[in-house]
Amino acid sequence: MKHYDAVVIGAGVLGCFAARSLCRWKLSTLLLEGAGDVCTGITRANTAIIYPGYDNRPGSRKARMTVRANAAFPRLCEELEVPYKRCGSLMLSYGPAGDRVLGQKLAQGRENGVSDLQLISGQQAEELEPGLKKGISSALYAPGTGTVNPWQLGIAACENAVKNGCELRLNSPVTAIGRQGKDYIVETAGECFSCAVVINCAGLSADKVQELLFPPRIRIFPDGADYLVLDKNVPAPRHILFHETEEKGKGLTAVPTVEGSLLLGPSRRPLTEPYAVEQKGIEELKAQAAKLLPGLNMDMMIRSFGAVRPKPQMMELRAGEYVPTGRDLGDFPMDRPEPGFFSLIGVKTPGLTCAEELGQYLAAQAAEYLDAEPNPDFDPRRAAIPRPAALPFAERKALVEAEPNYGEVLCLCEDVSRGEIMEAIRRGAVDVEGVKRRTGAGLGRCQGGRCRLLIEALLEEYRHGKL
Ligand SMILES: Cc1cc2nc3c(=O)[nH]c(=O)nc-3n(C[C@H](O)[C@H](O)[C@H](O)COP(=O)(O)OP(=O)(O)OC[C@H]3O[C@@H](n4cnc5c(N)ncnc54)[C@H](O)[C@@H]3O)c2cc1C
Known part of the structure; x- marks a missing residue:
């Protein structure tokens, strides 16, 4: 049985960055992915925004990581040769309830260290984005918001990890995890590996992977979402737009992607089939788009896709049975049930923004546990496919x-x-x-x-x- 210092389970954007970060240390690493390719889960269906950090509770790990990650994104995308667009964002309000939310976000952002936020007038917002519905009462302008192609970022991190010595095995779903002394034994359909550290980044299955060895502490209760994409020939807004409606949770997000198309979404709905699209969600998005961007030609829609939101909840033992507490987890849900076993269970937004931060955090924890030395040969650069x-x-x-x-x-x-x-x-x-x-x-x-x-x-x- 082959032994590794660390085994990472799941090659979505978080697993790929965890593997890449482990290569910064003198550690032998194996990345196991159940599917036949990397980044085919949540990483392929999300809003693609690199958040600046005004949305997160001051003092939380999420807030700290988001602000740092946002500042580091140009460097990261340069290293990995991944296109990145720092287009800025406008959060738009058309009434007093929205104005209050924007004021709170401004204060929160400043407390988190997002120094370039500005509360601007409706007229200023309309000058920045002439296609918007008139009557904006205020807007929160965040020049640091950006967008990246999420799966290209994950694939690039994976290629870089492999270049730095990480082994990648595809078509290798982990089916059992055991213990042998201090080591963990990780089983896939056809093979067994021993390791000192397990990093569980199995996305929607991260709870099930942890439960292969430990009792349930956090479980994922997924929700569904829909997106639609408009052709790049549509005159798209230049900024990422968030519509803060008077009725909470009903607003549109519009993202001018790095490819030049316009991404609209997500809708919110219960999950039926993972990654399936629901027509009702698409109709909702079209109606929201008509309210915010009345001139948008919806005949230019070229694609729709479904997404899955992994809502994690704490579990507790009641009368001999594990039941959900109903408490959502406000911060990034990280669990360490025993020394050497690290789980990310149900990382939601801004997981993409913080992928490198989370990877470095996990790798540093693993390195500390294994008393590993930094790897002086680590090369952070990856060459893109010529374009x-x-x-x-x-x-x-x-x-x-x-x-x-x-x-x-x-x-x-x-x-x-x-x-x-x-x-x-x-x-x-x-x-x-x-x-x-x-x-x-x-x-x-x-x-x-x-x-x-x-x-x-x-x-x-x-x-x-x-x-
Ligand atoms: C609707 C939505 C919108 C979002 N928008 C944003 C955004 O705009 N900005 C932002 O910063 N963040 C955003 N996020 C968050 C971000 O997309 C996620 O945090 C991130 O993509 C999660 O990646 P992951 O690697 O955990 O999961 P995944 O990409 O799902 O990867 C998990 C991998 O594990 C594999 N796997 C599962 N079980 C096993 C097993 N037993 N053995 C081996 N492999 C296994 C799967 O095949 C999969 O490849 C959004 C999330 C959602 C749901």
């Missing part, structure tokens, strides 16, 4: 001369070349969705109608060792 469409002409020409596949465009909507798709497959994409997540091919107006078969053919060639 000819984003290059100046001379660089594009040189790239195509060196590798002609970068000159043949297969995805016409998003301008993605054969070379990018081939590289994505070589880096681990196992299906059309994996290629889409790595290159953007199929994300555009025709939703892969024209390139899907060509990508499938390349995947088939790779499976036969021809790529």
